[in-house]
Amino acid sequence: MKIIDQGHEIISLPDNLLQVIETAGRTCYKSEDKITPDSAAGFVQRMRDRGHHAMIEFADIIVRFTTNRGVTHELVRHRLFSFAQESTRYVRYDGKMEFIRPCWWEDSSHEQRAIWETAMGETETRYLELLKSGWRPEQAREVLPNSLKTEIVVKGNIREWRHMFALRCSKKAHPQIRALMLPLLAKLQKRLPVVFDDLVF
Template identity: 45%
Template sequence: MKIINPSVMLEDEIDGQAILKKLERIGRTCYKSEGNIKEDSAEKFVKNIMNRNHMSVIEHESISVRIICDRGVTHEIVRHRIASYSQESTRYCNYSNDKFGNELTFIKPCFFDEGSEGYEIWKKSMQNIENEYMKLIEVDATPQEARSILPNSIKTELVMTMNLREWRHFFLLRCDKAAHPQMRQVANLILNLFKANIPIIFDDIEPYGTKVWEIVNKSYYFHEYAEQQGLANSAKEMKERIYDGNTNIDDLIKYVFYGQNQEIADSCVLTKPCSDLTDDDFDKAMTVFLNAVCEFK
């Protein structure tokens, strides 16, 4: 029996600047402004169309990703309909064969600490399943018959292809606090790959679990909170600075949380994951954030 962590890899060699230039050429068709294309105009153009929610333009680019995870996660992934999938088949893969190491491979659950009572119960269950799977193969069960006892934790490999707009939809759902922990773990891995390779398109999406994720995202979408606290002007200023296309959100976050504002830099909320924030912690951080963002230059 083998236990591994989930992993992801890009199937495409991505040139982020080339993608932006392609999207600019396509998007300018709508305005017949091809004459305005310059060597450095693509990034600004794509940012502007996204600010206007003109997302149909980014549908013209698709990316394929290879994912190694458990079958419980892929059951959720394949619910995304505007996509293409190719997946390792337990009907045809005989895991007693040499090419599979004559063993089953399972994905380590992220919610059990190794050595904990829960982890040991899970590990023992996986070992029992491997033993029984091999026994079924020995008594001439076919792989598609023996697979009936395989659990959600069994390792599988999936290649999925989606356009950039659908990838955004995927991340907004699957990187969220409400997502299943293992689904979110995989989605965060993919998002980090995309953010490292493709400028602009995914800059406004942050994986849940980062120290500032919950505060920043809630402050984007819940401006009524600021109004209730008498901070309407701060919320308006923040929104304008984030979406005017001239402020880099990464610079904004670094400034507010780690830079010149010592009140937040010293705040206890930065020393714990967002899932551990109390209501008082969140109220304090939100108030200071909305005020501090107005100081950003």
């Protein structure tokens, strides 16, 4: 058994993302003649601030998350995204099973950590026993817990990412998904301030 921290990796964030939005958006006003090498950021910010958010649907970002199964169950409720997730039907966890460290680990007592670790170890033992007995991974998975490590690739347009951050970075969100989303939002705010810098949680 191995305990790891959750995280993310941006797979695709095109350099010309703002320019693509501007090219599409200026069609509405037939103002393509106003496009300059520096005009995209201001244009996108105006679209954002006016609520003309259909224009920011023209740009996609793709992210790989390494997190737990509980969090991915929440992620896949966001219907307008595309997903590819590690399958507990096809992946055979007969190496070292990986579990995601709960983000409230530091605030937990020694006893609480020990209880969780025992439960994860027991899960792994029983899963391996079921494989050994002849159950296939898609059957033995019945004993796998929410803390199991999983990977999911998530693709969505910027409008949807903003919606994701609004819901999942909020203090009302589950702490594990909030802890996953806040560092991604911070990174995107640095890369694309005109798109994301108004989102404050």
